[in-house]
């Protein structure tokens with residue numbers, strides 16, 4: 427039995443399970459891979475597609491990474507790999523996309539052993555799209571494998587997960603992420619910080635490691651938050667107006683959707699409030715924002731633990747609202763109303 431880990435960080439059990447399915451010719455027709463963003467769902471699905479179609483692997487259930495199938499799948503140019511996802515992260519996966527996929531899946535594989543349909547972030551599918559996919563899940567074509575990814579099975583119509591084998595990916599340990607970052611050439615200090623901030627998600631850590639501007643953006647967000655806490659409501663609303671206007675303008679120049687920008691800020695803010703809450707209740711708990719201990723101490727000194735916990739809850743709620751397409755400016759303004767004013771700093 428092959429047990430190299432498909433070059434994945436963590437999730438050894440999932441790799442073992444899938445490679446065993448291939449080796450014993452028991453590949454299911456549909457899998458649902460769930461877990462938080464950046465934990466490794468898409469990477470696992472891509473490796474599985476490679477292992478299924480590899481023509482040159484020494485061991486059944488493994489892949490070589492070198493053959494035509496392996497390389498073309500890696501580049502997403504394999505004719506029997508069908509990638510379906512909403513146009514934007516946080517967008518909507520539409521029924522037309524499922525119909526088009528179904529036409530393609532009706533044909534036998536062009537060159538691969540199996541046609542692999544990879545449906546990413548399927549929680550973004552609307553009901554029409556999800557219902558359309560049901561038919562394909564109920565009457566699978568013989569040489570087709572459906573791979574769905576989603577944040578959790580609860581975010582889908584229940585009829586979808588009930589027709590799939592579910593692989594629920596858990597957080598990857600901090601040590602594993604830190605080690606992988608060092609192996610890729612990060613300095614120890616940065617690797618330690620990123621591994622903590624990643625909160626179990628190697629994909630997140632690698633994204634931040636290879637895009638230094640993301641850490642700069644985090645610094646900006648955290649400093650914004652600390653400054654906003656010292657200002658009054660009027661100042662805060664002005665700040666939101668400026669921020670959302672900038673995001674809109676950058677969007678017009680080809681930048682990210684304002685919703686994603688807001689989610690980025692919220693992620694950093696939630697992480698800081700989470701550290702403050704941990705510190706308020708348990709001084710020995712592991713902190714994530716180890717480079718911002720002073721800010722965290724300011725929050726803990728200025729606010730009672732219950733209030734920190736309540737604020738954290740509101741920030742997390744705003745994140746969920748944004749993921750469900752709420753109006754960006756409205757969400758940010760509501761958040762500003764809920765922020766206490768602190769004078770210490």
Ligand SMILES: [Zn+2]
Pocket residue numbers: 479480481482483489490491492493494495496497
């Ligand atoms: Zn190969």
